[in-house]
Amino acid sequence: MNVRLRLTRQLYDQVRRDLLRPHPFAAERVGFLFARLGNVGTAAPLVCFTAYRPLADERYIDDPHSGARIDSQAIRAAMQQVIDRGEGAFHMHMHAWPGKPHFSPMDRNELPRLIPSFQAVGPGCAHGLLLLSHDACAAEVWLPGSKRSVEAARISVVGFPMQLIPGGET
Amino acid sequence: MTNERFLRQSFLGESGQEVIGRCLVGLVGLGGGGGHIALQLAHVGFMNYVTYDADFAEDSNLNRLVIAIEADVAAGTPKVEAAKRRILGVRGAAHVETYRCRWQERPEPLRACDLVFGCVDSFAERRELEACCRRYLIPYIDIGMDLHQAGDEPPVMGGQVILSMPNGPCMFCLGYLTEEKLGREAARYGAAGGRPQVVWPNGVLASTAVGVAVDLLTDWSRSLRGPVYLAYRGNDGTVVPHPRLVHFRGGACPHYPPDQVGDPLFKRL
Numbered sequence: 001m002n003v004r005l006r007l008t009r010q011l012y013d014q015v016r017r018d019l020l021r022p023h024p025f026a027a028e029r030v031g032f033l034f035a036r037l038g039n040v041g042t043a044a045p046l047v048c049f050t051a052y053r054p055l056a057d058e059r060y061i062d063d064p065h066s067g068a069r070i071d072s073q074a075i076r077a078a079m080q081q082v083i084d085r086g087e088g089a090f091h092m093h094m095h096a097w098p099g100k101p102h103f104s105p106m107d108r109n110e111l112p113r114l115i116p117s118f119q120a121v122g123p124g125c126a127h128g129l130l131l132l133s134h135d136a137c138a139a140e141v142w143l144p145g146s147k148r149s150v151e152a153a154r155i156s157v158v159g160f161p162m163q164l165i166p167g168g169e170t
Numbered sequence: 171m172t173n174e175r176f177l178r179q180s181f182l183g184e185s186g187q188e189v190i191g192r193c194l195v196g197l198v199g200l201g202g203g204g205g206h207i208a209l210q211l212a213h214v215g216f217m218n219y220v221t222y223d224a225d226f227a228e229d230s231n232l233n234r235l236v237i238a239i240e241a242d243v244a245a246g247t248p249k250v251e252a253a254k255r256r257i258l259g260v261r262g263a264a265h266v267e268t269y270r271c272r273w274q275e276r277p278e279p280l281r282a283c284d285l286v287f288g289c290v291d292s293f294a295e296r297r298e299l300e301a302c303c304r305r306y307l308i309p310y311i312d313i314g315m316d317l318h319q320a321g322d323e324p325p326v327m328g329g330q331v332i333l334s335m336p337n338g339p340c341m342f343c344l345g346y347l348t349e350e351k352l353g354r355e356a357a358r359y360g361a362a363g364g365r366p367q368v369v370w371p372n373g374v375l376a377s378t379a380v381g382v383a384v385d386l387l388t389d390w391s392r393s394l395r396g397p398v399y400l401a402y403r404g405n406d407g408t409v410v411p412h413p414r415l416v417h418f419r420g421g422a423c424p425h426y427p428p429d430q431v432g433d434p435l436f437k438r439l
Binding site (some may be wrong): 009040051078166 | 309385394435
């Protein structure tokens with residue numbers, strides 16, 4: 001399975017600008033990207049992002065053990081977007097340094113718990129987790145009906161200039 | 171990959187060459203223009219190709235089809251196979267998928283591409299190809315040439331290279347495609363016969379298109395920041411920004427809204 005993610009340069013820049021904003025107490029910011037699926041049923045599905053929703057400062061919980069912890073209202077709002085838009089939701093955050101980013105043990109333990117909620121309201125959509133660094137990304141994608149994630153091969157930033165950011169592709 | 175091979179294009183940067191090698195490029199139409207493009211992409215270092223053409227090499231193609239030779243005509247070699255042979259001749263490790271059919275019959279591999287070149291004959295084909303690329307967020311580079319003759323005047327040779335970027339102006343926005351052109355084309359369907367095609371404008375247009383693609387991927391010039399619509403004037407041998415682009419006022423493309431991406435779905439009302 002060779003899952004590829006695509007978004008426009010405008011959307012990518014919007015995401016980066018938001019995630020790089022300092023928060024009063026959280027060390028990182030979180031947002032949600034929404035996406036439609038393409039090439040469904042093939043070995044090369046496409047996740048095409050359409051919109052980004054940042055989180056308001058008050059949706060963060062002050063937790064010194066976590067870079068960013070968000071409240072249930074933030075998750076409910078993302079679920080509502082899945083219903084309203086008919087699109088999948090991707091949890092976004094960023095490690096603001098160069099090189100291939102890696103989900104932390106806490107990320108790996110806690111973030112996948114969001115996915116069943118998204119799948120419950122958007123069973124025909126792809127949902128996932130996306131972690132950016134300055135020049136690379138790591139993404140896990142849950143295709144419709146799947147309980148297991150697939151590592152995205154790459155994320156393409158479509159604009160001037162193009163960026164083909166390697167993910168799990170070899 | 172030998173570093174020496176790309177020594178003379180090292181201005182593209184190490185990461186630029188990597189991106190070129192990583193890019194999955196789609197080529198629709200491997201005739202006069204597409205054949206040139208395939209060959210040049212191989213020289214530049216592209217490694218991954220998805221190619222479409224339903225036709226075979228014919229004698230009437232050899233005035234311009236740089237990927238084919240007389241033996242291909244005798245053997246009835248499909249154009250996609252001729253292109254593959256030429257690409258592999260330059261880049262032996264390249265991965266070339268060949269589809270001897272219209273792209274609409276096997277659209278899935280095309281949708282996976284990072285960049286698509288359209289070298290097709292009709293406005294209707296261009297419209298369909300651009301619509302597919304918009305839906306799957308793929309930059310689309312269109313090339314084409316034409317020859318017009320009016321009365322006793324010498325023929326006027328023209329052509330275009332257009333870069334259509336998702337979220338940017340499309341070929342309708344730029345005035346290259348119009349409902350009137352599509353209607354006229356549909357009305358004369360089957361009656362047009364073979365349109366003039368020669369090797370040198372195809373070469374100019376293909377080289378220009380490859381240059382646009384390399385700049386888009388590597389950002390070597392750091393100046394490509396907007397749509398491309400170049401006009402080729404064969405009679406005076408120039409390629410210039412098209413007046414329609416010069417006077418384009420910008421604004422969001424109304425033909426391909428940003429949320430109309432991915433596979434089409436029925437929506438609940």
